Amino acid sequence: MGNRKSSGESRPPPLYNLGSTGLAEAILQTMDQPLLVLRYDLTVEEANSAFYRLFKVDTEETRGRLLYELGNGQWNIPELRRLLEEILPQQSVVEHYRLEHKFPEIGKRIMILNARRLPPEGDRPELILLVISDRTETEQARFELEGHVEFGEKLIDSIREALLVLDWDLKVVRANQPFYDAFQVSPADTKGRLIYELGNRQWDIPRLRELLENVLPDNNAFDDVEVEHDFEHVGRRIMLINGRRLDHLDLILLAIRDVTEQRRMEKERETRVGELHHRIKNVLTTVDALVRRTLRDSGSLEEFGHAFESRLGAMARTQDLLVRAPKGSVDMSEILRLELQAHGGREGGNFNLDGPAIALPQDAVQAFAMAVHELTTNAVKHGAFASHEGRVEIRWTLEAGEEGATLVMFRWRERCPIIISPSRTGYGTSVLEAAFRHTLKGSSRLTLHPDGAEFSAEFQV
Structure with a gap:
């Protein structure tokens, strides 16, 4: 908007004397707000130092010039025209008139204008005082503060x-x-x-x-x-x-x-990891016992291989049931059905199941499954499954046991001629006795009839 002259340069005298004592001039130049004194035709009578500093103009480009021509027409602002040409002529005083304008050199400014008409006095014509309060930085700070407040509120939400x-x-x-x-x-x-x-x-x-x-x-x-x-x-x-x-x-x-749910899940995970470690330890112990006992009862390496593979497969099937069980318990009929079908059994054909639903706890599942495996293996080798006419009838009932436990009455009955009579008590018989008497804390009995074997047991769950 022009170059300011240094403070040492002389300034043209005012067109009118604003005060004989110079008091008005001193007040004008002391104000830190830009101020313009305009004549009735809107030419600039006087401007103070604050005006020159803020808008970067000098006295020669300002005094005596039409306001709208200042700074190559930068002050030809429609809203300023409205104030000076429409509003002020009808009012002696206009306060807090907001004006926004973008100046080429100093950028956008937000200004609050206060204007006052001074009627003529003596040889002084009518004048207009125009005080300009620059609110650019204040409003920018307020805008930024509101932005920070809004950001904080939305961040919280x-x-x-x-x-x-x-x-x-x-x-x-x-x-x-x-x-x-x-x-x-x-x-x-x-x-x-x-x-x-x-x-x-x-x-x-x-x-x-x-x-x-x-x-x-x-x-x-x-x-x-x-x-x-x-x-x-x-x-x-x-x-x-x-x-x-x-x-x-x-x-x-x-x-x-x-983190209530997180802590619950962590505790549950720790419990499951502990159960898994316990289960792995039990599985390894069982596998070790399988190897030792099968090896002891086998007449040859080939016989050992077949027997061990069969028993290990039964263990694997049982572990699969346990893994899939949501609460670590497995229905007894599911164990029977899985093992019998693994050896070629056909439900409703060569075997039948008859009994109520009973969920065996995890510590009983493996022992019962291994016992069923031995019964099924014996049926394949010596009994019902060794003959096309043979069949197995399995029934169980439930009774109230001690201290709120459930007593299971289990009966396995084969119908067929006995093909081969075992000459000695083998591992299968030992497993049956160990499973029901020791692990399941019950009792068992094996009876050979002319038309097939019968195995009965009682145990609590």
Whole structure:
């Protein structure tokens, strides 16, 4: 808008004497707000130093010039014209007139104009005083502050964790929706309340008091402090709390993460890992026993290979059932059906199952499955499954046992000629006795009839 002359250069005398004592001139130049004195025809009578500094013009380019011509027409602003040509002629004073304009050299300015008409006096014609208050930086700061406030509010609302903003008296300034949802409280019962009073004093938690009253004032922050508490409406919750003291705002920020479900899952995972370790140990122990006993009872390496492969397959099938079982228990009929079908059995054909549903606990499943495997293997080698006419009838009933346990009455009956009579008590018989007498804490009995074998057992689950 032009180059200012140095302060040492002389200035043209004013067109009119504003005051014989120079007091008016001194006031004019002392003001830190830009000020213009205009004649009735809107030519510039006088401008103060603040005007020259802000708009970067000099006296020769300003005094005596039409206001709209200043700075190569930069002051030819429609809203300024409206003020001076339409509003001010009808009013003696106009205050707080807002004007925005982008100047080529100094950029966009936001100005508040106060204008006053001075009627003629003596040889002085009518004048207009125009005071310009530059609000650009103030409004920019206000805009940025509003932006920061909006950013903070939206940031708080976007966080999925429960969030509380407290003042230094520990009263709630605001909370986000996840806080209201997680702890089933309303904004009306939360904002402006002391944190310890929330929810009928449910938040009066000793550990939280210690954090807010002792830890935070000394350290300005704390991270991931685990607090466990019983709430009236939502039950026992485990929370990780982070706190920050905002000294320049006199606020405290509390972020609350509910880890109740996470801790439950961690505990459940630890339990399952422990159960898995126990199961693996049991499986390895069982495999070792299988190897030793099968080797002892085998007449040749080939016989050992066939017997061990068969028993290991039965173990694998049982483990598969246990892995798929949601709570570690398996229905007894499922164990029987799986083992019989693995040896060519056809339900409704050469075998029948008849009995109520009974879930065997995990520690009983393996023993019962190995016993069924031995019964099935014996049927294939010596009994019902060794003959096309043979069949197996399996029945069980349930009775009340001791101390609330269930007593299972189990009966395996084969119908067929006995093809081969075992000459000695083999591993199969040992497994049956060990399974029902020792592992299942019951009893068993094997009876050979002219038309096939019968095995009966009683055990508690």
